[in-house]
Structure formats: C-alpha cells, structure tokens
Amino acid sequence: MKGSSMEVGEVSKKGASPTRGLSIMDFVLRILAAVATLGAALAMATTNETLPFATQFIKFRAEFDDLPSLLFFVTGNSVVSGYLVLSLVLSVFHIVRSTAAKSRILLVAFDTVMLGLVTASASAATSIVYIAHHGNAGANWFAICQQYNNFCERISGSLIGSYIAVAIFTILIILSVVAISRN
C-alpha cells in the first residue's frame, strides 16, 4: 500500500537506553558523597583547642589524634573521598556506554567495601563523641565536652558529612544493581 514512507518498527530515540538516567544520577551522587566525606575529614582534622589556663606539667589541649577512633575517622573518610573521585571516571564510562555489565559489577563490589569502611569510621567516631558528651559512670570515664566546648562541637558536626555519604553509598549500590538487572 503506497502512502507516506514510514518504516515499520521505527522508534523515536528519547534516551539511548533505560539505564542512562540511572548512570547520570550515579555520577551526581558520587560527586556529592566525595564532597561530604572530604568535608568531614577536613573538619575533624583541623580540630585543635587549647584551654586558656595551663600549668607547666599538665596538658590542657585537645586534638583529634589524641583519640585513635577520631584518627581512624579522618583516615577512613579521606580514603573514601579519594576512591569516590577515582570512581567518577568509571561512572562517566557508564553514562557513555550504558550496557557495560562487568564494570558495573566491579563498581558494586568496590562500593560495598567502601560503604563498610565509611560506616565503620562514622560509627566508631560517633561512639567516642557520645562518650565525650556524656561520659560513662560505670567505667569512670569523664565527659570531656564539659571543658572543651569548641572541640566537641567540631567533632560532632563533622560526623554529619560522613553519614550523608553513608546514605548516598546505599543509594549508589541500589542504583548500580538496578542498572545491572535492566541490561
């Protein structure tokens, strides 16, 4: 039947594939998480408070590396921040070539390990910050926040960035898995 020439089965191209939107969201979330963890690491690493009174023998200074868990927090968040920046390359590759399955699986594996690392550093620091705020009567551990106000505020606030990164990592893993299952 002669009519306007229209090929059967011509599909208008909206997006190249159903997973392109997921890959773009993945990229944006990665940048957010990198900024969050970097901010948390920096905020914790620049803590330094010296009380105005000091004697010759007793130290009245609080720094993040006095407490090993806070040092672990800074290290862990820096590592995760560096990983996120490096994984942006792979994320861009997934936007461009949306049907890559093996590299997505690699990304999921690394993301899961890094989720464990960032959650561990955030929660270890949280338990120490909790004790710093409230002390512990059973173990005779004194709440240092009562003297070091500035230090305490800073270490508490830097946890927020880390927890934002935890939530973003969870979303990233789920996004990648949905993209794998759709390909």
Add this chain to the structure above:
Amino acid sequence: MSTTIDIPESSKVAKGKAVAVAPPRPGGWKKGVAIMDFILRLGAIAAALGAAATMGTSDQTLPFFTQFFQFEASYDSFTTFQFFVITMALVGGYLVLSLPFSVVAIIRPHAVGPRLFLIILDTVFLTLATASAASAAAIVYLAHNGDQDTNWLAICNQFGDFCAQTSSAVVSSFVAVVVFVLLIVMSALAIGKP
C-alpha cells in the same frame, strides 16, 4: 502445469499435544551462586545471633567491694553495647526472614525479583551491622587501652572476663559484616541478564 507440493507424512509418530508451558531453563552457575548465598546466610545468622548473645550475657562482678564504689561491669552500662545487642538481634532476625527469598532464588535462578529485593535489604542491613560492630569496636579498644589525654582508664585491667566476652562479640559481628559484603557482591553478579 499443476504444481503439487509434497508434504511428507510422519504417520509413524503419534501426534501429541504441544506443551503449553515451557520447561524452566537450566540454572547453570546462577543456581550455584544461589546455593552459596543460602549457606552464607546461615553462617551469618550464627555470627550475628552469637554476637548478640555473647554481648548480652557479658557481666562481671569483681570479688571485692566497698560501700561506695561500683565494681561491676555489664553491657548495659554502655549505651553503645546496648545498641550493639539490639542491632545484632535485628540483623539476625532479618537474615532468618530472608532465608525463604534465598530459597526462591535457588528454585528460580533467573528471576530478578527476589534477588533485587534481597540486595536492597542486604545493603541496608549491612550498614546497620557495620555501624554497630564499629562503634562497639571503638569502645572495646578504649576499654583495652584507655586514653591518656582524656584520662579515661583502661577498664580491661580489672574486668578481664567482661573484656574477653565483649571483644569476641565484636569479632563475631565483623564476620557477619564480611558475609554481608560477599552476599551483596554475589547477588550483583547473578542478577545480570546473560
């Protein structure tokens, strides 16, 4: 010229009804992954519930006491340990409830639904398990080593049994965390199309 088309008769073969339902595809390696998933889940249940039970029963009273000082250590003096016990019990409960989905994934290795559901929940509970394990580990580290700069004494020097039990509970919970990571990566491998 008439054209005849010869259709060979296969009269020897009895014509039966066509099978309406296609037989399920062979599982292949995905079935093996699903079986490993099930076994690892059982191991993680043991680890998580063992961690919760060990921490929950950690309690030590020193044999000497005075009228004013407390010489008893138990897990509920520490908020972090209370959080640990509750969270590990939750994680163990989730793992038990996820066993049926794992069985479905063994029976239907190519179905995406159960695996996707399991991966999403596994990720959430991985975060929960890691959080409780790491925060308890920080407290156990403090209890072992103390901290000179904040004048926090190492209570493990006195409460040896309490310390040993809480430390082993933390180790057991980290085993559960590692198993969770393996479960997520394995499910991600098996959920792909081919």
